[in-house]
Every structure is written in C-alpha cells, then in structure tokens.
Amino acid sequence: MPFTSSLSRCLQSPWACVAGLLANAAALYAVLLRLLDTGVIGPLSSALLLCVLLATVGMTRALRAQHRARRRGAQLVAALSILGTVIVSLWSIVVALGAAFLGALPDGFGRDIDIPPGMVLREPAPSLEPVALDEPAYRPLLRLADAAPPPARWSEVRFDAQAWAALTQRDTELLLRYLRSHPGWRIQAGGGGEMEARRSIDFARHRSHWFDIEVVVLLRSGLATESHPAPAAGVPGGEPAAGLPGRLPLAFESDGQGGLHHARLLIDMPRLRISLRQSSRWPDGQPLQHALDGVAAELGHVLAAGRWHSGLLPPGSVASGSPDIRLAGGAGAFEIEVAANPGEAGRVYLKAFEATRNIEVLATARRPIGWSGQGAELFRLRESVLVHAGDPGVYYPARFEAWFVPDSGTAERKLVEVLYRIDGWQK
Incomplete structure (x- = not known):
C-alpha cells in the first residue's frame, strides 16, 4: 500500500534518527520537569515518552536498512541515535533513583521573589506550646x-458495660459540639455520617512517664437500622454488652526493637466507638485502665449537663482577643493554630498564597471548629501541614487565610488572614 511504503521509507531515512535524538532530548527534559514538580502534566510526559519508543523503532529500522545498503554514514547516525536512546533512558533512571533515595532537587520557587519594602511579615515560632488543661477526669x-x-502487673481492664451503654442513650450532638470545641481533640469527618475525634494525653510536663496513650472516639450520626445493624458493645469479635465480663483481658505485643509493649482496647456501641492504644516500657494495663475511666468520666460529664455551654470545657480551652493564625516550624513543615469563633456550626480550611504574585502554595481539608454566641470567645484548631513550594532557606512572603464553610449551606467566608515569611519543603 502507498501509505505503508511511504511510512517504511520514512522510518528507514536518516532523518528518523535525527527525530529520535530530538525526541530523546525532549523526553529527558519532560522527565526532569516532572520530577521537579514544576507543572508539566502527565499526558505531555507520556506523549514524549511514546515519541521515544516510536523513534527507537524507526532508528532500528533505519540502521538495518542502511546496513543492507552498506551506507556507512547513515549506519553511524542510526547507531549514535540508538546509543542516545540508551543513555537518555539510563540517565532518567539515575535521576529518578537519586530523587527517591538522596532527596529531590531544588525547585527554585522563591529565589526570584523580592519582599516589598514596608510589607510587615511575622516569623514562624520554633514550636506551639501545648495547651495547659486541668482535666480532673485524667488526673489519676x-x-x-x-x-x-x-x-504487680495488670493484665486486664475493668469494664462497666451498663455505664458505657447508658452513654449511647444521650445526645450525641452535644458530645460532638464538645469535641469540636476542645483543643485536645482533633476532629475529622468519616464516611457514612461518622465523625472521628482523636487525642493523645499530654505528658509534656511530667518527668518520668513510661507510657503513651492514644484515644480515638468515633461518633455515628444516626441510630442503627434493620438493614445496617450497629455492632454491640464489646471487643473485636466479642459478645453483647450484657454478656461481657466485668474484666477484659489485655494482650500485649512487643515490637522487638525499642523494647516497647503495645496493647489495644476497642469498645463498639450503636452510636459510639472508643478505641484506646497504649505503648509502654512494661506490659502493664494500669495506664489503659485509667485512660478508659478518664474517657468515661469526661464524656459522661458532658452528656449529664444536657445542654451546651463553654463551662463544660476545661479551663484554658477557650482563648480571647482577636482571631489569629499562629505558625510554628520551618523548612516547609509547619504546625498551624487557628483561633476564631465563626458564630455558627461549620468547618474551617486553610489556604496560603505567595503574597506578591498570589500563587497558591497550600490548601487543606475542611475540619470542624467550635463556636458560640459570644464573639470574644476563640476556639482553637491545630493542624500539621507541608508547604511544598520552595526550598529550605529560600524565604518568601506568604499570606495564610482561614476560611469558614457553614453547615447551613450559606456562602463561605474568610475569618482571618496573616502574612508570614516562610521557606518551603524540599520534595
């Protein structure tokens, strides 16, 4: 066929070799840009790599044809083109492996940005101090x-099934508002109308603590239905609450490296799931017991109140003053605290922009925040983020904004913005 013959002659031409060299160079450039994350999209890189493949086929055909015709010059061009393909491929692999194991190359963002005279920038703090809370439930x-x-080592935990079952008969919306407002709990939405609250007990001011505790509370928005029955209170694979013994055995597992022992306790009820994890230097269940009792006392105190008021929170939970965004850390790894009061239920997310060109460098997920009708009360929300744009030690001005999305469905609005001088995370 004429088309096939023409394609064959093109592929056997020395110009196919030249096209192969150009395609190889373009493909290498695309690979480097993709690794450096400067905006080359995947389809473009894939198209150029396809050109390399087609050019390699053409160069191979050309080399074979010129060898039969004994054209030494054309053979040399085709051979060099194929060698160039091999070099490009090997170099791309070396760059990719180097980025994976030795750290990525600088992206250059921020090097050509001059901070305008008169622009007032705050500096990130070394760290955010822990919120000092006096919580009677966790004093033991x-x-x-x-x-x-x-x-004496504790190998079991006392469990009051009736008391825990009674918690699920109360108003979980009140409990949710409390967890949103408490600075020690970190809230995130789950699937199917679930809300997860997580906290680690703060032992920063204690000299010789030999264990760490993490508590996870999962709230379910609705009652169980016949088609989706809620699990009964118990441990994984356990019995209904009424059938559980007064003491639950604990199984400790050693990690074999740091000499730590790990145990987990799970209590699953129709509206509430409590998960506690302990890591300790000794296989002793006392910390887990005190944590379980503390969670029961904390949540029980809230639900017994029957209605919301900020006095349910431990002293120090609610700040005062003007809304603010506090930043701590550096080299792109930051801890952010938003202090605000939107006045209604909803969620907050953060955005950050390079301040002189308005280039977005950060956007976070939406997270619930506390609120009240008293505008002077500020509720804290903390989050760890990575700002990828830029490199360590290359500073540029960034505008951090906190945006609020009401649960009522009304338009989102900006709560506060602050200017900081930051550097980026080396990818």
Missing part, C-alpha cells in the same frame, strides 16, 4: 505518669 492517669510502675 497523669499521677501514674510520674510514678514508677509497681511490681
């Missing part, structure tokens, strides 16, 4: 953190 756990572990 904190006292245990300062004590040496006793000779």
